[in-house]
Amino acid sequence: MASILVQCPSCKGEQVYRHGKARIGIQRYRCCDCHHCFQLEYRYEANKPGVTDKISDLSMNGSGVRDTGRVLGISVTTVIAHLKNWPHRPSPPSRSTRSAKKRVWSGSAKWMNSGRLSARRHNNAGYGR
Numbered sequence: 001m002a003s004i005l006v007q008c009p010s011c012k013g014e015q016v017y018r019h020g021k022a023r024i025g026i027q028r029y030r031c032c033d034c035h036h037c038f039q040l041e042y043r044y045e046a047n048k049p050g051v052t053d054k055i056s057d058l059s060m061n062g063s064g065v066r067d068t069g070r071v072l073g074i075s076v077t078t079v080i081a082h083l084k085n086w087p088h089r090p091s092p093p094s095r096s097t098r099s100a101k102k103r104v105w106s107g108s109a110k111w112m113n114s115g116r117l118s119a120r121r122h123n124n125a126g127y128g129r
Helices: 051-060 065-072 076-084 107-112 114-124
Strands: 016-021 027-031 037-039
Touching: 051 065, 051 076, 065 076
Parallel strands: none
Antiparallel strands: 016 027, 027 037
């Protein structure tokens, strides 16, 4: 009986046990140290280790989404989903950095446009056409 030395890809630990099978029948493993689940071989290219780093590198070097998908052999949708969740993109300004001005409405100004806005709302909903 042949044995295979299985090593965890995240913590490099060797205490690994079998953790069921994937839907397509490939054996899954789980690390006893970091509890990371992984497979030795992946059917889909996007799940292979290092693909997300390659997507990030190609996007930083100016490759387009379609070009990145073609080079790596993965779907354009997968590339877009990775770039949306990419942590190194600039984040929008937080609410604390925006001006903290509050709108103060007087009683007459608050209700001044109520008739016009409600008429527009009814027209957009299909009333009066």
